Amino acid sequence: VLDCSRQNNPEIFDAARVSLGSLGVITQLSLQNVATHNLKRRVWFEPIEQLIERFDEYAAQHQSFEMYYLPFSDQAMAISIDPTDEPLRPRGAEQDNDAVMGIKKLRDYLSWFPAARRKLMNLATEDYEPEEAVDVWNRIFPSNRAVRFNEMEYHLPREQLMPTLRKVRERVESQHHEEFFPIEIRTVKGDDAWLSPFYGHAVSGSIAVHRYYVEDPLPYFADIEPLYQPLAGRPHWGKMNTLKAADFASRYPKWKDFLDVRASLDPDGRMLNPYLKQVFGIG
Known part of the structure; x- marks a missing residue:
């Protein structure tokens, strides 16, 4: 039994914070939390080109900011979340799942006619009234994801986020008329856990593409994933990717150190x- 912290067994601690279950069984964990607080969540639509141009501005203004690109639409959704002292205004009923299935119906009926699909998508979003809600943090951050999907999310150098999104958008709309799931774009603060996708970065940019669960994700993901490779993108460990041990070794500065710790704890x-x-390139 090992007790690990920044003071005790610090190398194991740095490895174990993102260890993919490969070092041993974690039996007890202590977290340093912040006090319960209220957050304000705002959701709105903007023309996608305008939102791309203003993404850095919005990301700097808000504690949390993300956007969703809707394939075959000229509009994109933005979501900001910030601490607030404003009076409570709880969120209304969850609309996301119905909206995703509505977009699927448009795809089903009009994938052969992209211009009509785009027109209807634009009509559905252009009169959207911005939503605002204020509540305790745990009623603001979580979202109900009742529509099942497979996902591939890559974390990229922050300055490459918007240029890469433009490439993803061009690839989707030129090659993948079957796609309807919104694509999520966000930023994540860096950290120092050895196998964290955000290791050593001040801030990373992330792009997540999705495929409805009954549809084969592999051809779509295989066409998008190469866009990230020249940037040494790091995939989300819990989501789909096709990288091999040599790829990971070249993208994680502490990769060999992690493998050494892993071998010492679990030699068999x-x-x-x-x-x-x-x-890990083992066996």
């Missing part, structure tokens, strides 16, 4: 499954 590989053996 008892904590490894077939996927982790592939990721």
Whole structure:
């Protein structure tokens, strides 16, 4: 049994904070939290080109900011979240799941006629009234994701986020008329956990593409993923990707250090499954 912190076994601590279950069994965890507080959430639509141009401005203004690109629409959704002392105004009923399935119906009926699909998508979003809600943090941040999907999310150098989004948009709208799921774009503050996708970055930019769960995601993801490779993009560990051990070794400065710690704690590989053996290049 090892007690790990920044003071005790600090190398194991830095490795274990993102360890993919490969170092051993974590039996107890202490978190440093902040006091319960209220947040204000605002949701609105803007023309996508305008939102791309203003993304950096919005990201600097808000504690949390993300946008959703809607394929075959000229509008994009923006969501900001900030601490507030304003009076409570709870969120209304969740609309996201119905909206996604409505977009799917448009795809089903009009994937063969992109111009009509775009016109109807624009009509559906141009009169959207901005939503505002104020509540305790745990009623503001979570979202109900009842519509199932597969996902591939890559974390990129922050300055490459918007240029890469433009490439993703061009690829989707020229090659993937079957796609309807919104694409999520956000920023994430860097950290120092060895295998964190955000290790060593002040801020990372993230792009997540999705495919409805009954539809094969592999051809779509295989066409989008190469756009990230020249940027040494790091995938979200819990989502789909096709990188190999050599790719990860070139993108994580502490990769070898992690493998050394892993081998010292689990020399017989008892904590490894077939996927982790592939990721780590073992056996």
